Amino acid sequence: MFAATRVLRAAAHAERVPSIKFLGRRTIPASVDHTPKPHPASPTHSLPSNWGSSTTFSAYRQHAQQHGPLRKTIGREQAGIGGSPGAALGPVKPTEGLYFDRNELPARFRRQPLTEAEIEAIETGCGFA
Amino acid sequence: MLSQRLIGRAAVRSAFKPSGLPVVVSPRLRRTYATESEEKDLVIIGGGVAGYVAAIKAGQEGLKVACIEKRGTLGGTCLNVGCIPSKSLLNNSHLYHQILHDSKHRGIEVGDVKLNLAQLMKAKDQSVSGLTKGVEFLLKKNGVEYIKGAGSFADEHTVNVKLNDGGETSVKGKNILIATGSEVTPFPGLEIDEKRVISSTGAIALEKVPEKMLVIGGGIIGLEMASVWSRLGAQVTVIEFLDQIGGPGMDLEVAKSIQKILKKQGINFKTGTKVVSGDKSGEIVKLEVDSAKGGKPETLEGDVVLVAIGRRPYTEGLGLENIGLEKDERGRVIIDSEYRTKIPHIRCVGDVTFGPMLAHKAEEEAVAAIEYIKKGYGHVNYGCIPSVMYTFPEVAWVGQSEQELKKAGVPYKIGTFPFSANSRAKTNLDTEGMVKMIADPETDRLLGVHIIGPNAGEMIAEGTLALEYGASSEDIARTCHAHPTLAEAFKEAAMATYSKAIHF
Numbered sequence: 001m002f003a004a005t006r007v008l009r010a011a012a013h014a015e016r017v018p019s020i021k022f023l024g025r026r027t028i029p030a031s032v033d034h035t036p037k038p039h040p041a042s043p044t045h046s047l048p049s050n051w052g053s054s055t056t057f058s059a060y061r062q063h064a065q066q067h068g069p070l071r072k073t074i075g076r077e078q079a080g081i082g083g084s085p086g087a088a089l090g091p092v093k094p095t096e097g098l099y100f101d102r103n104e105l106p107a108r109f110r111r112q113p114l115t116e117a118e119i120e121a122i123e124t125g126c127g128f129a
Numbered sequence: 130m131l132s133q134r135l136i137g138r139a140a141v142r143s144a145f146k147p148s149g150l151p152v153v154v155s156p157r158l159r160r161t162y163a164t165e166s167e168e169k170d171l172v173i174i175g176g177g178v179a180g181y182v183a184a185i186k187a188g189q190e191g192l193k194v195a196c197i198e199k200r201g202t203l204g205g206t207c208l209n210v211g212c213i214p215s216k217s218l219l220n221n222s223h224l225y226h227q228i229l230h231d232s233k234h235r236g237i238e239v240g241d242v243k244l245n246l247a248q249l250m251k252a253k254d255q256s257v258s259g260l261t262k263g264v265e266f267l268l269k270k271n272g273v274e275y276i277k278g279a280g281s282f283a284d285e286h287t288v289n290v291k292l293n294d295g296g297e298t299s300v301k302g303k304n305i306l307i308a309t310g311s312e313v314t315p316f317p318g319l320e321i322d323e324k325r326v327i328s329s330t331g332a333i334a335l336e337k338v339p340e341k342m343l344v345i346g347g348g349i350i351g352l353e354m355a356s357v358w359s360r361l362g363a364q365v366t367v368i369e370f371l372d373q374i375g376g377p378g379m380d381l382e383v384a385k386s387i388q389k390i391l392k393k394q395g396i397n398f399k400t401g402t403k404v405v406s407g408d409k410s411g412e413i414v415k416l417e418v419d420s421a422k423g424g425k426p427e428t429l430e431g432d433v434v435l436v437a438i439g440r441r442p443y444t445e446g447l448g449l450e451n452i453g454l455e456k457d458e459r460g461r462v463i464i465d466s467e468y469r470t471k472i473p474h475i476r477c478v479g480d481v482t483f484g485p486m487l488a489h490k491a492e493e494e495a496v497a498a499i500e501y502i503k504k505g506y507g508h509v510n511y512g513c514i515p516s517v518m519y520t521f522p523e524v525a526w527v528g529q530s531e532q533e534l535k536k537a538g539v540p541y542k543i544g545t546f547p548f549s550a551n552s553r554a555k556t557n558l559d560t561e562g563m564v565k566m567i568a569d570p571e572t573d574r575l576l577g578v579h580i581i582g583p584n585a586g587e588m589i590a591e592g593t594l595a596l597e598y599g600a601s602s603e604d605i606a607r608t609c610h611a612h613p614t615l616a617e618a619f620k621e622a623a624m625a626t627y628s629k630a631i632h633f
Contacts, residue, residue, distance in 0.1 A: 019574070019601045028506045036465040040511045041484035048455065048463060051471050 169193045171502065172288050172302030174280040174447065177205020179479030179491035180308035181264050186499040188271025195300050196273050197280035197290055202261040203268065205310050206480075207488040210330040213260060215350075217253035218333060218357045219519050225249075226360035235558060244361060246338065253333065276300065282448035285472055289448075304474050304502055307462055308495070309447060311440040311480035316345060319407035319436065325414050326407070326434050329354060335433065338362045343416055343431035345404050347374035349518045351437035352391065356520045359396050366397040366429060368404055370421055378485075378516055380530040380565065380579040387524050387581050390561055394521075399429075407434065442481040467507070468498040476502070490514050515593045517586035522548075522562045525589035528577030528596050531567060542570040544602065544626025548582045550633040551621075552613040559583040564622035566592075566602055573601035573627055584615055591619055602626035 036052055038045050099105055114122075171187050173180045176198025184196040202209055229242050268275050278292040282305075289299045313328040315321060323331035332354040338361045344351045347369030359365040367374065373384040374391075388398060405417040405426070416429045442460040449456070454470050457463055461482050468476040476498050479491035493514075497507030515527040534541045547563045548554035562582030568575050578592030595605055605623035610616045621630040 016603075016607070018604050018607075019572075020598045020604055028504055032505050034467065034505065036467075036469065039464050039466050039468075039483050040509075042463075043457075043483070047465060048471070051465070052473075 167193075168286075168301040168303060169195045169274070170302070171195075171304045171306060171499075172280075172300050173197065173306045173308055174288060175205065175308035175310055175479070175481075176200070176203040176264075176275070177308060177310045177479065177491070178207045178488040179310070179495045180205070180306070181268065182492045183306055183308060183478065183495035183499055184273040185267050185271050186496050187502070188268070188273045190499060190503045192499075192503065194271075194273045195276055195302070196268060197276045197278060197288065197300070199277070199279040199291075199293065201277060201293060202258075203264040203275070204257075204261045208260050208264070209257060210333060212488055214253045214257050214333045215329070215353055215357070216519060217256045218249065219353060219521075221249055221252060222357045222360040223521050231558075244338070246336070246361070250334065279446055281446055282451045282454075285452050285475065304476065306495075306498060307444075307447070307470075307475065307477040307481060308479045308491075309443050309481050310491075311486050312443045313436065314439045314441045316404070316407065316436045316438060319409070319434070321436060322409075325432070326409055326436065328436055332358075332435050332437075339432040340364065341431040342366070342433045342435065343368065343414070343429055344435045344437055345416070346435075346437035346439065347371075347398065347400065348376040348437060348439065349516070351435065352396075353519055354435055354437065355396050356391070356394070359394065363433075364397075365395070366399060366431070368402050368416070368418060368429070369398065369400045370403050372401045372421075374398065374400060375518060375524065378526070378530065379518075379524065380526060380577075381532050383524060383526065383565065383579045383581055386563070387518075387520065387522075390522065390581070391520060409434075440480065440486050444481060467501045468494065484511060485514060485516070487514065487516065510597060513593055513596045515589045517589060519586060522559065522582045523585035524581050525585040526577065526579040527589055527593045528575065529567065530577060530579065534567065534576065539576075540570050541567050541576055542626060543567055544622050544624070544630070546618045546622035546625055546630050546633055548615070548618055550630075551615060551618040552632075553615050554583065554618070556613065557583065564588075564618045566605075566622045566626045568602040568626050573603055575600055575602055575605070578619075580619075582615065582618070588616060588619055591616065603628075 036047055038047050094100055103110055170192035171183075171194045173184050173187075173194065173196045176184070176196050180196055180198065181203050184194050187194045196203075200209060204213075205211075207213060225242070225244060228239055232239055265275065276290055276292070276298070277294070278290040278298070280288045280290050283289045283299060286303070286305070287299055287301050288305065289297060291297055313321070313330070319326055321328050321331070323334075327335070329350050335358070338358065340363065342355070342358050342363045342365045344355045344365060344367045347367045351367060351369075352374060355365045355367050371377070373379070373381060374388050375384040388400075392398060399418065401421045402418050403421050405419050407417070408415045413430045413432065414434045416431070416434065417426065418429055419426045442456070442462065444456065444460065444462065449462070452472060452475070454472065454475070455463055462470060462477040464470055464477050464482050468478055468482075470477055478494035478498050480486040484490055484494075490509075493509045497509045500507035512529075513527060515525060518524040529539075531541070531543070543565060545563050545565045547560075549560040551560070554560045559582075562580070562585070564582070565579040566575065567577040567579075575592070575595050578589065578596070580588055580592075582588070591605075602623045606620060606627055608620065610620040621632060624630045625633070
């Protein structure tokens with residue numbers, strides 16, 4: 001009886017289907033395209049041509065100002081040791097007979113420990129008298 | 130051994146420090162320049178509707194937030210000198226006007242009715258202070274650090290703040306949100322002094338009712354303030370450059386209708402008229418006006434002139450140039466669809482960027498911007514932002530106007546229903562106005578709703594919901610509405626759109 005009423009009710013409404021439909025709980029799409037797009041209310045419907053030019057630090061430096069434009073020394077002679085990438089400086093391993101650290105040398109070339117008397121002399125200034 | 134000795138010496142030296150006594154630091158030595166603080170997840174510049182809503186939402190999302198505001202109170206233009214105080218004046222001036230002119234035939238006879246302007250302003254101030262303090266409490270509740278001062282970009286991640294109490298600080302943020310709002314557009318050659326030549330800020334704080342008031346600009350702000358002072362006894366003339374009042378977004382039929390109603394209430398209109406120059410050197414402020422096409426010069430006089438020609442984005446002192454952010458030709462910060470500036474971690478919402486300068490639009494954007502930061506996904510439907518003019522009767526609309534559809538060559542059908550045929554409006558003796566609904570003739574999908582009538586600002590919420598959901602006019606018409614209510618006029622207009630209204 002109850003089921004029949006329900007069927008009748010459903011039949012009565014079958015002629016009209018509201019255009020608003022329940023889609024279920026909203027979920028965030030699994031993948032969202034974050035590529036910059038013009039704002040919907042933008043009057044020009046476009047982004048400036050230089051948009052996104054500051055997304056990297058080097059791109060930012062291209063137009064950044066500090067007492068005028070930043071100096072562009074990379075790859076130039078005056079840039080010194082930082083002016084070229086590390087790879088361009090050659091291999092890291094020293095060639096034969098060349099040492100990077102004094103402690104790698106034979107013991108006689110290394111720094112000798114200070115004696116108590118030497119420390120006292122340095123601290124009191126007598127060492128330089 | 131050496132290190133042991135050094136430690137011993139340091140200990141001896143420190144023994145001479147008067148560590149047991151309070152340390153007195155000379156004021157000259159107090160550090161008043163930028164100091165480092167912990168990095169925030171989000172730094173918001175501006176504590177107006179856009180800024181404070183973003184701050185609360187970000188706090189709710191678990192972000193470490195700082196909100197910088199220089200006004201001294203939160204809420205921005207809307208709460209302090211805009212929507213809220215003006216609504217207080219509109220409501221109370223309407224009551225005053227109704228008691229004076231619209232009570233006898235309702236069976237209410239009153240004695241001597243007096244206006245106490247100071248008390249009217251006090252009531253307005255109380256609503257404002259209650260709400261701004263409420264917002265401050267909400268920031269605290271959501272763990273937002275509220276910094277009172279003026280923020281300025283030092284670099285892409287650092288904002289220097291000139292504190293209101295003196296001194297400076299700086300705050301670092303992984304993300305930064307610009308929400309600095311807008312300011313009144315000045316009228317060239319007529320300096321605003323907020324006494325005789327006023328902006329909307331001065332219009333909510335006049336100390337006496339002017340005898341004659343001139344309003345430059347027949348948009349929403351101009352008409353609301355014209356209503357307030359006209360009800361309180363001023364002789365008001367509104368000067369509008371366009372041929373219609375209400376601004377370009379208002380449906381033409383609605384604009385004509387409300388102009389007639391407001392004229393009947395005593396407001397004079399000069400549409401299609403431009404203000405050529407102004408002179409406030411004498412006791413009376415004079416405006417030289419002419420027809421928009423020229424050839425009909427005239428001089429208008431007023432005790433007070435309200436400049437209400439619009440608002441412009443506010444970015445003064447923000448230091449956008451320090452980080453290379455650009456504005457468009459109208460001073461708006463350029464953003465993409467996710468509210469990012471060209472420096473992606475700096476976003477921007479509200480009046481200072483694209484879209485209509487409305488508080489509720491700013492709120493929507495604020496929430497969406499935080500969701501983009503936190504979840505990578507946000508939503509604002511710019512085709513579905515309601516507008517309300519709080520005159521009496523109110524005017525409200527959402528979606529597209531008839532003239533916009535006509536211009537775009539989009540086919541449409543219209544259904545209207547007058548409040549004079551609505552039972553509740555009849556019992557209230559407030560029957561002016563109508564509901565106008567516009568729908569697609571083929572699919573019946575709702576395209577726009579335009580209302581003039583009592584409580585139109587509340588009723589437009591139903592139209593906005595229907596439009597957002599993509600409802601048909603039949604969907605609205607077949608939804609049961611309580612009787613007797615003003616909302617039945619909404620249902621009947623929907624019925625008139627897809628078929629026929631019952632009561633008209």
